[in-house]
Amino acid sequence: MDILNAVVLFGNFVIIPATTYGAQLALGALGITLVFSILRFANFAHGELMSFGAMLTLFLTWYFQDAGIHAGPLPTVLLALPAGILGAIAMALVTERTVYRFYRSQKANSITLAIVSVGVMFVMAGLIRFMIGPDEHVMSDGARFLFKASEFRQATGLREGLAIKTSQVITVGVAVLMVAALFWFLHKTRTGKAMRALSDNPDLALLSGINPDRIVAVTWALTAVLAAVGGALYGLDKTYKPFVFMQLLLPIFASAIVGGIGQPVGAILGGFVIAYSEVILTYAYKKFLTYLVPESWAPEGLVQLLSTDYKFAVSFIILVVVLLIRPTGIIRGKVL
DSSP: OOHHHHHHHHIIIIIHHHHHHHHHHHHHHHHHHHHHHHHOSOOTTHHHHHHHHHHHHHHHHHHHHHTTOOBTTBOTHHHHHHHHHHHHHHHHHHHIIIIIHHHHHTTOOHHHHHHHHHHHHHHHHHHHHHHHOSOOBOOOOSOOEEEOHHHHHHHHOOSSOOOEEHHHHHHHHHHHHHHHHHHHHHHHSHHHHHHHHHHHOHHHHHHTTOOHHHHHHHHHHHHHHHHHHHHHHHHHHSOBOHHHHHHHHHHHHHHHHHHOTTOHHHHHHHHHHHHHHHHHHHSBOHHHHHHHSOGGGOOSSOOBSSOGGGHHHHHHHHHHHHHHHOTTTTTTOOOO
16 A cells, blocks of 8 residues: 555546645635625526636737746746726726616516626627637746656655645635635625625615615625636636636535525535535546555556536536535525
């Protein structure tokens, strides 16, 4: 048995990727949660808002690269991200003013608003594909690894190497800062407290003199910030492909619901639950088990519970199970 090599292998291919993916899902789920808490509907256009912000970030990244502007060992995406955030905010506020405000003025129910968001999703998806096309694009540059697997093997003498990509460290670090800033805003600022009041008791909040239009605008702006950052980090860690964000909508919604819809802490918890579940269930354990059992017992097959082709099916299964057993989620939220 070789426990140390097994631990390093598991960390390299499960723990680190799942933690990075969980941070990305958590940012997306927080955006879904904010809209649901304040506006009381499921925003199916959130994935395309993430894609839109990431696309604008990519456009400016290309411009900086052509102009010879770089961030040293860090990816140029970090320099372009503020523009992507501003563009996503503009798109969210324009959509609110031209589409959602009309239906809110008509006292449309949450189902109607959710259906409207599907229409917005397809329009936004068409716009994105018209602007950048359907192809896959690499967003990362600069130093790819914080340290490489070969360096780890040389330092430790183990057969397995542990590699940490720069994008993974940036993703987790930025996600932690974003979450901390959001919670500070919600709990320490007057606007954040007004948002929480409107979420908890809309009628009482209105009687207290809270301006709902202002709170709605701030909600969309915060949602757009989370979407742009989450989309850019996902593209940086993997690649940017417009269609992927429509697929990513399922695990993001699953994260928000599993954690507890309407609960920001639940959105974060749900993101990591979904991420770890997807990675653990689709990982091939052959090499991992070979380190843990005698050579004669080494498995011949991949020892994979599910193919990676069924990665998103894991999110769906967990979502269905949670809705059947505990509809309010891990942290008791609003019942759908």
